[in-house]
Amino acid sequence: MKKLSILGLFIFALINFNSCETEDDVVFTTQEPDGFVFTNSILDNYVLAAGTSSNLGERFTWGNADFGTPTNVTYELQSSVSGDFTDANVVSSTTSNEIAMTIGQMMSVATEAGLDADPDSPAPNTGSFSVRLRAYPGDTGSGTEAFTDAVVINVELLESTGTGEGGIMPATWGVVGSGYNDWGNAGPDGQFYTTSTADVFVAYVTLIDGAIKFRENNDWASNLGDDGADGTLEDGGADINVTAGTYKITLDVAGGTYMMEDFSWGVVGSGYNDWGNAGPDAKFYYDYTTDTFKVGVRLIDGLIKFRQNNEWVTDFGDVGADGTLDAGGDDIPVTAGHYNITLDFNNGVYTIESADVWGVVGSAYNNWGGDGPDFALTQVQPDVYVGDIVTLMDGAMKFRPNNDWATDYGDVGADGTLDAGGDDIVVTAGLYRVKMDVANGTYELNKIQ
Structure with missing residues (x-):
């Protein structure tokens, strides 16, 4: 009987010890978990607009917080206007390793920080707030906890006057790839725009033979491809093969689908x-x-x-x-x-x-006008002219209006600045997208191939 009692006590103690290991109220020693840091990239600036409030602002990711004992870990993404987190607010919590913060959530924090998109308001429309992660064992939030270092989020509230007809605005999504901008090495991604349907966006782009994907904020933190080439979207999915042409692309993020159609x-x-x-x-x-x-x-x-x-x-x-x-x-x-x-x-x-029609002229295009008219650019917003895709040869070029030399722009110093009557702009052979911003006195020649 005595031996059985001792054995019974041992089994009872063993069962209770194992069960205590998984309870939320188990006592842990305080420590700073190795590897518990943000792993996503932070943009220099986040542009926030009410028309895209449901769009992803940033997807925060991190390494595991290991408290040294097997247990579930809860993570909280906290925001702070003051920066010292005495005013910490919980954005969201999870037991996984990522939390998405929408543009609407960012705007809420920015408004709390005193920012205002109204151009007539004395309050600024640019500023910053901080975020950090809190981790704790179990789901009660009591006892041991750990924090990542805080990161600063710089934001700009876009004025409501930036919307187009019907509230149309540039979306955070874009087209990237060898079929558009050499995977981001040749200018910004092709722009999507909002539609009357939430989380459905549209882009009008000219592509070359290659592959594309869709990503947010010209960054790889959030990107969509198509595994199986069946028109469905997958996070980090396969590249989408495309042939040269001009397309309308409809991106349904909520429905997880996209459609490409010839459109010009x-x-x-x-x-x-x-x-x-x-x-x-x-x-x-x-x-x-x-x-x-x-x-x-x-x-x-x-x-x-x-x-x-x-x-x-x-x-x-x-x-x-x-x-x-x-x-x-x-x-x-x-x-x-x-x-x-x-x-x-x-x-x-x-x-x-x-109207004045600005164009590209030069030995790189039309033998300085001797072999035909200039490559015409189109004004799509006040003082902003664009053109794609133009084939240039090794040589030089300038910008001039109406196929005439009464006015022309070159570039003294090859620094991307428009200079009246300036030096010829030297280019190498290839396919280019051209942008000319007369108001800011700048231009872009993005070589895509």
């Missing part, structure tokens, strides 16, 4: 390209601020229409010459000159306005 609008006619026999149509570019499509173009005396995808499946003319877009309508007579043309499909109208 162009000017065709005897007034531009001999009804398509003398080169492609003049390409329209999307302007989110007006939710319209625009093109800067040099026309000659003749007739034009607007058609989709450089083919005659869908085209618009104008019955009655009253500025309305009529499917399959009459040819539109034009006279020689330089114009901005706008297609407004929301209201079914178009405009053709005489």
